[in-house]
Amino acid sequence: MDRTSQTITVEGLTRRFGDFTAVDHVDFTVPQGQMTGFVGGNGAGKTTTMRMIMGVLTISEGRVLWGDRPITAADQRTIGYMPEERGLYPKQKVADQLIYLGQLRGLSARRSRESVMTLLERLGLGERTDDTVESLSLGNQQRVQIAAALMIEPAALILDEPFSGLDPDAVDSMADLLREHTARGVPVLFSSHQLDLVDRLCDQLVILAKGTVRATGTPTQLRGGAPRRHKLVAVRDAGWVRDLSGVTTLDVDGPTAVLDLTGDSEAERQRVLGEVLAEGLRRGGVTELTPIVPPLSEVYREVTA
Ligand SMILES: Nc1ncnc2c1ncn2[C@@H]1O[C@H](COP(=O)(O)OP(=O)(O)OP(=O)(O)O)[C@@H](O)[C@H]1O
Numbered sequence: 263m264d265r266t267s268q269t270i271t272v273e274g275l276t277r278r279f280g281d282f283t284a285v286d287h288v289d290f291t292v293p294q295g296q297m298t299g300f301v302g303g304n305g306a307g308k309t310t311t312m313r314m315i316m317g318v319l320t321i322s323e324g325r326v327l328w329g330d331r332p333i334t335a336a337d338q339r340t341i342g343y344m345p346e347e348r349g350l351y352p353k354q355k356v357a358d359q360l361i362y363l364g365q366l367r368g369l370s371a372r373r374s375r376e377s378v379m380t381l382l383e384r385l386g387l388g389e390r391t392d393d394t395v396e397s398l399s400l401g402n403q404q405r406v407q408i409a410a411a412l413m414i415e416p417a418a419l420i421l422d423e424p425f426s427g428l429d430p431d432a433v434d435s436m437a438d439l440l441r442e443h444t445a446r447g448v449p450v451l452f453s454s455h456q457l458d459l460v461d462r463l464c465d466q467l468v469i470l471a472k473g474t475v476r477a478t479g480t481p482t483q484l485r486g487g488a489p490r491r492h493k494l495v496a497v498r499d500a501g502w503v504r505d506l507s508g509v510t511t512l513d514v515d516g517p518t519a520v521l522d523l524t525g526d527s528e529a530e531r532q533r534v535l536g537e538v539l540a541e542g543l544r545r546g547g548v549t550e551l552t553p554i555v556p557p558l559s560e561v562y563r564e565v566t567a
Pocket residue numbers: 279284302303304305306307308309310311
């Protein structure tokens with residue numbers, strides 16, 4: 263089976279259920295070697311979009327490209343997919359089940375066993391390989407699902423809420439594993455409601471609301487480039503910042519001030535920042551002048567409002 267990675271492109275992707283349009287002319291790209299976070303509220307259309315990419319749901323309109331041509335069922339079989347409906351057999355043993363899945367997806371019995379044992383070890387389940395799935399906690403069942411998606415040396419990864427229910431250690435192991443895949447050129451698309459996590463992990467974001475794409479870009483691009491807001495801590499009272507031009511003072515509390523740089527260009531804002539620093543030094547000293555990075559949740563609320 264050819265497991266060569268390709269960029270996944272979604273063009274005008276649309277899905278209607280009767281009169282209701284769940285996904286409405288959605289366009290985005292999942293580039294090779296990058297993690298793309300797919301973000302949106304409940305019912306935004308993330309699962310429906312992923313199902314169409316994977317061919318488990320028919321497309322009403324639009325198309326999915328694998329590289330520069332329409333994706334085929336053979337391409338989809340090379341993709342590691344973690345569906346929303348998790349679908350493990352509760353009464354079967356963890357390792358047996360995964361080894362069988364690996365064989366179904368084209369691995370030899372030996373290769374499948376090796377891959378499963380390595381992954382389970384990495385995911386902290388090395389001691390639980392002979393336990394039944396139903397005897398595991400929900401978070402550990404989730405880890406088994408992750409192993410199922412990763413075990414085939416996938417050419418791409420489409421993961422529906424892979425981080426939900428994982429403890430911080432498992433999130434880190436999972437993130438490390440995903441980065442190993444992006445490092446070998448695999449495109450990764452994962453949906454999540456955890457914006458702090460998406461911010462930390464992904465190279466680009468696609469924000470969906472009511473079936474339409476509201477914004478795409480890197481976390482920095484979505485924040486509108488370098489932060490305009492800065493925190494100043496002076497040695498003495500910082501009330502003087504109110505008199506500076508090119509700055510809106512949002513708050514002053516003794517020596518601490520929060521200010522917004524109003525200049526149109528990055529160069530202009532940098533110039534004003536230099537002036538703030540110079541003035542602060544002239545007035546007795548500055549102990550801190552640092553950008554305030556807005557949380558991604560603020561950007562998310564703005565674009566989905
Ligand atoms: N088979 C179906 N028949 C009718 N409506 C459906 C069907 N599948 C999904 N929908 C509707 O399409 C919309 C998008 O659902 P989808 O599951 O794709 O959202 P989501 O972004 O994954 O949400 P969540 O974060 O809650 O999982 C919802 O309003 C949902 O009720």
